[in-house]
Amino acid sequence: MTEIAIKGLAKSYGDTAILENVNAHLADHEFCVVLGPSGAGKTTLLRILLSQEAATRGEVLIDGVPIDPEPQPDRGVVFQRYSVFPHKSVLANVMLGPQLRAAPLLGRLFGARRRAIRERAEALLQEVGLGEHLAKFPAQLSGGMQQRLAIAQALIMEPKVLLLDEPFGALDQSTKKAMHRLILDLWRKNRMTIVMVTHDIGEAFTLATRILMVDKARRDPHAPTAYGSTITEDIRLDPDKKPALHVVDESADESHTMTAIFARYRADAGDCVVDEHPNFQAAG
Amino acid sequence: MKRAINLVPARPPAILLAVLPFALILIVYAIGSDIRLGANPNDKLMPSFSTIGEAVGRLAFEENRRTGEYVFWTDTAISLQRIVVGLAISTALCILIGIPVGFLPVLRALFGPFLAAFSLIPPLAVLPILFIVFGLGETSKIVLIVFGVAPFLTRDVALAVAAIPREQIVKAQTLGASTWQMMVHVVFPQILPRLFDSLRLSLGATWLFLIASEAIASEGGLGYRIFLVRRYLSMDVILPYVAWITLLAFLMDYALTLASRGAARWYHLGRAQ
Incomplete structure (x- = not known):
């Protein structure tokens, strides 16, 4: 059971109010997507949940207990960029967390305990589709693969809450689709709570069981920074009533998926398409 | 006509282009030396290549009659030892001080401005102090190198630490890591490639401080020899010594590049050298 309670949260930098009066209660196993226009403070809200920043007022409780003022393993995170360690191989990135926890001085285990962690890491990497790339460095992975790695790295700590800060914002559409499928699978299997920040409304409706819109409820045209954002929309969605994800074929490669998505948009465009293969005709 | 920035030489011409300036300077020297020696066979300023060769042979391959040493190699060994020890101490200091100061906000507040001020002290200005405190032996020469190079390296490491993405x-921390x-x-492995680059950049300064301290008070070393034979206008010794020092510096630079590629393979993946 993991219940998150956000009570009367406010954040301001000097005279600039970012968030004010943010209240929400997230039930166990919620997939909460935080939407909002750029600069509304949705990332600030996530950072407060992560304890990367401190709230000016109010508090966040997990299962009735205020969250630790420092980032801790009970809340895992995947950022849009820089989430994985560039100097460690794929396998070493995932094996890092458990080793740090078990070996305070060296941060490194040996023998049977290391083998146990290695097996767990390999199984997890297999699950996110990186089983073939254990020895590679992050720089050798595509953007989608790096995010898969970051998710595996966070999941091995078995966090109560997984915080995602626009994790798929830099990915192309076909990769994004595959990532949606993956994160939903992992969310169901691991029974954790996910809080995800995005500005992609379609993504929010695809994934969420709960959508929170963060935006300014009050505006003072003479003092644009006087009021912060609060929660302006709060809806609940039933995951079982949602249409299945349009992932064409899980084993299909990226270009194949891209073609499929293109075909769907092409069909939707209908009469907007006035000409097909104009270059072929000109040449023929 | 293509723009100049789009004219990229192919591989073989590129090598030829790289060799050209070296060849050119040798040819210009040979001609100049010929002209001067033609006017005055006893000219000392631009000795011929054969005179230089004889001097090198005498210093490198004949025992010194007084000391029984091969002067050239003894000088090289003494200087290299001073440089390697000096750089090793500097590197150790910059890691031990630079990482905590760059990483911990309290230490950064405490030592940041001090380090900035300290690294601006001109090392050669305190050389007399070093000679007074540490004497004229090896210690003062190594301390000068450390004094000249370590503050720069330390500041650079601290800056590199601060530049690691938040x-x-x-x-x-979400993986449970302690400070x-x-x-x-996280921090040390990521600043390692930058540290190798900074070491390469500080090689010039290192040699400068070494030669300065050897020139002022020493009983051996490459810098000592150059300043010793200067009294006799022995350009036939000075010139090959300068070339040798340059070659040594180049080899050290190259060795650091190789070490960086070996120690931080992730950093050099797909990165053009």
Whole structure:
């Protein structure tokens, strides 16, 4: 059971109010997507949940207990960029967390305990589709693969809450689709709570069981920074009533998926398409 | 006509282009030397290549009659030892001081401005102090190198630490890392390639401080020899010594590049050298 309670949260930098009066209660196993226009403070809200920043007022409780003022393993995170360690191989990135926890001085285990962690890491990497790339460095992975790695790295700590800060914002559409499928699978299997920040409304409706819109409820045209954002929309969605994800074929490669998505948009465009293969005709 | 920035030489011409300036300077020297020696066979300023060759042969391959040493190699060994020890101490200091100062806000507030001021002290200005405190032996020469190079390296390491993306540090904390573990597993490996680059950049300064201290008070070393034979206008010794020092510096630079590629393979993946 993991219940998150956000009570009367406010954040301001000097005279600039970012968030004010943010209240929400997230039930166990919620997939909460935080939407909002750029600069509304949705990332600030996530950072407060992560304890990367401190709230000016109010508090966040997990299962009735205020969250630790420092980032801790009970809340895992995947950022849009820089989430994985560039100097460690794929396998070493995932094996890092458990080793740090078990070996305070060296941060490194040996023998049977290391083998146990290695097996767990390999199984997890297999699950996110990186089983073939254990020895590679992050720089050798595509953007989608790096995010898969970051998710595996966070999941091995078995966090109560997984915080995602626009994790798929830099990915192309076909990769994004595959990532949606993956994160939903992992969310169901691991029974954790996910809080995800995005500005992609379609993504929010695809994934969420709960959508929170963060935006300014009050505006003072003479003092644009006087009021912060609060929660302006709060809806609940039933995951079982949602249409299945349009992932064409899980084993299909990226270009194949891209073609499929293109075909769907092409069909939707209908009469907007006035000409097909104009270059072929000109040449023929 | 293509723009100049789009004219890229192919591989073989590129090598030829790289050799050209070296060949050119040798040819210009040979001609100049010929003209001067033609006017005055006893000219000391631009000795011929054969005179230089004889001098090198005498210093490198004949025992010195007084000391029984091969002067050239003894000088090289003495200087290299001073440089390697000096750089090793500097590197150790910059890691031990630079990482904590760059990483921990309290230490940064405490030592940041001090380090900035300290690294601006001109090392050669304190050379007399070093001679007074440490005497004229090896210690003062090594201390000068450390004094000249370590503050620069330390500041550079501290800056590199501060430039690590905040996300990495937050992520490490969500993996349960302590401050010590973050320094060892996240910060140190990531600043390593930058440290190798800074070491390469400080090689010039290192040689400068070495030769300066050897010139002022020493009983051996490459810098000592150059300043000794200067009294006799022995350009036939000075010129090959300068070339040799340059070659040594180049080899050290190259060795550091190789070491960086070996120690931080992730950093050099797909990166043009």
